Amino acid sequence: MGAITTPRFDITPLPLSGLCLVQRKRMGDARGFLERLFCAEELTRAGWDGPIAQINHTYTAAAGTLRGMHFQRPPHAEKKLVMCLKGRVFDVAVDTRKGSPTFLKWHGEILAPEAANALLIPEGFAHGFQTLTDDVEMLYCHSAVYAPDHEGGLHPQDPAINIQWPDELVTLSDRDQGHPFLGDSFEGVAL
Template sequence: MDIEALSLSGVMRLKPARHGDARGWFSETWSARSLESAGITTTFVQDNVSYSAAVGTVRGLHYQAPPSAQAKLVMVLNGAIRDAVVDVRVGSPTYGRWLAVDLTAEGGEQLLVPEGYLHGFVTTQPDTRVLYKVSAPYDPAADGAVRWDDPDLGIDWGIDPATAVVSAKDAAAPAFRDWTSPFKIRAWSDA
């Protein structure tokens, strides 16, 4: 598995090897042993799958507040997405900065999103299925969101915001400037 550290602390792109023959291919998409050898010790406790029919479907920017904070390992089973993360760890030198990574079923890439980040994605192909492992069970009391198209964040989603397919919850999420992060840098092991 190729593992690449990205520009925000702890965020990594993973590229599992694919072994092909006349039948197609096989890939080990997650291995505790392989990740531990790369210093990734996150324990995942739940798998989630989302399906989005239309191109331009936005899900995010979501988080689970401590003590129910979640790290995520995101991969696309069918279709493609632009995955976006925002560092919201108060005290981090990259607080408020974002990055976006394109993930495709065809390419098999994955994105590791640590606790302390907002997370969301937009579909770039129809009939997209996304699988993501999480490190803590969903807790409705810890559920939160920040507006996906917040002008202060300025995330490049690669779509016209006027054409986005968005849930009522995500459309009503607060602006970044009106939101208080529950994540503190001293609570995490990295800076």
């Protein structure tokens, strides 16, 4: 897939197949601006092929906090459209798709409100982020409802993945710290 331009978005494919950077186009004047956060019709061209099942809003207080790396297994595998509404984050997706040529490769982008950007993350990817500022707010559109029995996670500091987080780690939840490092037995997510 090459770059896609729609009336409200510029969509750029990233090095991991199916992962896209979505640049929102702002329409504005002296009063301010309007930007579309989601449009099913336009995002279908980038791989979003169903309804939004959930929209989640997160708040993270301190810079250096790391959240992730989370994914859901079938039949609850999900696509995510992830954007930063306040502050700045280094947002990361890891390809966990079984048999993918980019299996266990990662890609990161800085997301920020002034950049008006988002990541469109396909099914079979783990996702997480590190806050680069205090007081970060994120918005997630999910294609499937959260199913705790189908959730998986990667340790965000696993040397087998070797994510290059930009800042020193300040906070990591017990849950995220508890994900074991990958061994040779991890074959990936079969979609």
